[in-house]
Amino acid sequence: MTYKDCKIVYVFNEEFLKYDFGPAHPLRPERQLLTYKLLEALKFFEIDRIRLEKPEMATMEDLRLFHTSEYIERVKRLSELGYGLLDLGDTPAFKGMFEASAIRVGATLTAIRLVMNGICDHAFNFSGGLHHARSNQGAGFCVFNDIAVGIKYLKRNYPSIERIAVVDVDAHHGDGTQYAFYDDPSVLTISLHEDGRFLYPGTGFVSEIGTGTAVGTSLNVPLPPGTFNDAYLLAFNEIVPTALKTFMPDIIIQQFGVDTHFSDPLTDFMLTNHVYAKIAGTMHKIVHEICDGRYVILGGGGYNPEATARSWAIVFSKIAGVDLPEKTPAEWRDFCLKKYGIRTSDTIFDTEYHGPSSDKRKFLIEAVKRVVEEVKERVLPLIPERK
Numbered sequence: 001m002t003y004k005d006c007k008i009v010y011v012f013n014e015e016f017l018k019y020d021f022g023p024a025h026p027l028r029p030e031r032q033l034l035t036y037k038l039l040e041a042l043k044f045f046e047i048d049r050i051r052l053e054k055p056e057m058a059t060m061e062d063l064r065l066f067h068t069s070e071y072i073e074r075v076k077r078l079s080e081l082g083y084g085l086l087d088l089g090d091t092p093a094f095k096g097m098f099e100a101s102a103i104r105v106g107a108t109l110t111a112i113r114l115v116m117n118g119i120c121d122h123a124f125n126f127s128g129g130l131h132h133a134r135s136n137q138g139a140g141f142c143v144f145n146d147i148a149v150g151i152k153y154l155k156r157n158y159p160s161i162e163r164i165a166v167v168d169v170d171a172h173h174g175d176g177t178q179y180a181f182y183d184d185p186s187v188l189t190i191s192l193h194e195d196g197r198f199l200y201p202g203t204g205f206v207s208e209i210g211t212g213t214a215v216g217t218s219l220n221v222p223l224p225p226g227t228f229n230d231a232y233l234l235a236f237n238e239i240v241p242t243a244l245k246t247f248m249p250d251i252i253i254q255q256f257g258v259d260t261h262f263s264d265p266l267t268d269f270m271l272t273n274h275v276y277a278k279i280a281g282t283m284h285k286i287v288h289e290i291c292d293g294r295y296v297i298l299g300g301g302g303y304n305p306e307a308t309a310r311s312w313a314i315v316f317s318k319i320a321g322v323d324l325p326e327k328t329p330a331e332w333r334d335f336c337l338k339k340y341g342i343r344t345s346d347t348i349f350d351t352e353y354h355g356p357s358s359d360k361r362k363f364l365i366e367a368v369k370r371v372v373e374e375v376k377e378r379v380l381p382l383i384p385e386r387k
């Protein structure tokens with residue numbers, strides 16, 4: 001089999017747009033539609049081996065796999081009320097919040113099911129990746145943690161799955177997912193993110209390695225503000241493939257937040273979307289090498305909707321093995337402008353970029369090398385090797 005034969009599913013529904021904290025909130029639900037419209041305009045859904053699927057709603061039983069009944073009831077109550085807060089202020093309640101959140105969890109479960117039942121090799125749900133939510137509280141724009149529910153769902157329904165790995169490349173630490181499985185040796189969580197001393201949620205240090213029998217199954221790579229393409233790829237390539245090839249999971253779930261982009265208003269990374277193509281390419285190769293291609297790709301952060309849509313289209317094209325044209329389709333540019341007043345780039349890959357100065361680059365590369373060395377010395381040797 002060549003990669004060009006892989007079967008791909010893209011889970012999408014306009015219901016995703018209802019996950020909306022209001023016009024002043026930085027999380028823009030329209031990025032889901034912008035991404036879908038871009039893939040549609042690129043005619044990717046006309047390719048035989050690429051399928052568009054509607055998500056199924058997560059049931060109460062599904063949500064209870066990870067979340068407490070009390071918390072689910074609280075979300076329901078606030079959802080009917082239409083106001084209130086799920087955390088200290090980042091995650092306000094809105095009318096219909098329960099359904100809007102449950103469909104996103106359902107979409108991740110749909111993606112998992114289609115991969116596990118052999119309907120496809122790789123499945124995408126860019127509405128998922130809500131990695132901050134805890135079992136008993138919302139956090140950081142995340143109501144339910146679809147990744148944690150998805151892992152519990154895999155463990156309950158597919159006993160052949162003995163090991164699961166999560167690769168989280170969002171600019172923020174994947175704290176909710178990490179702590180959900182902090183004492184579970186069958187789940188390896190890897191998170192590359194901006195150093196918690198500078199960015200929410202303030203955790204994700206190298207010293208967070210898991211507990212009890214799960215020591216070595218929590219891996220964190222905190223990177224300095226200003227991290228740019230070469231520095232980021234150095235960290236990713238030195239650590240992630242080795243960690244995955246040691247742990248040898250049966251399936252990989254990736255949280256593919258793209259708030260690491262240089263244009264992102266909430267974070268301090270300086271990546272261009274070329275990096276996402278490289279990460280996707282590396283991950284695609286790895287999943288075929290180690291877990292029979294079983295790969296679920298979720299979304300996450302990305303607070304410049306236009307850049308997010310182009311970034312996710314690049315991730316999709318790379319994993320699906322389809323070529324991208326140089327230019328963004330005119331019908332997509334028109335759609336973004338007419339419907340949302342958003343001006344878009346003429347090219348899919350970033351062309352305008354002013355990264356750090358060369359002195360700053362040298363400093364950043366050195367800083368990243370130190371983090372990489374620390375992870376190599378203190379964490380990689382602890383990862384439980386698969387016999």
Ligand SMILES: [Zn+2]
Pocket residue numbers: 003006121122284288293319
């Ligand atoms: Zn493939």
Ligand SMILES: [Zn+2]
Pocket residue numbers: 170171172257259300301302
């Ligand atoms: Zn984020």
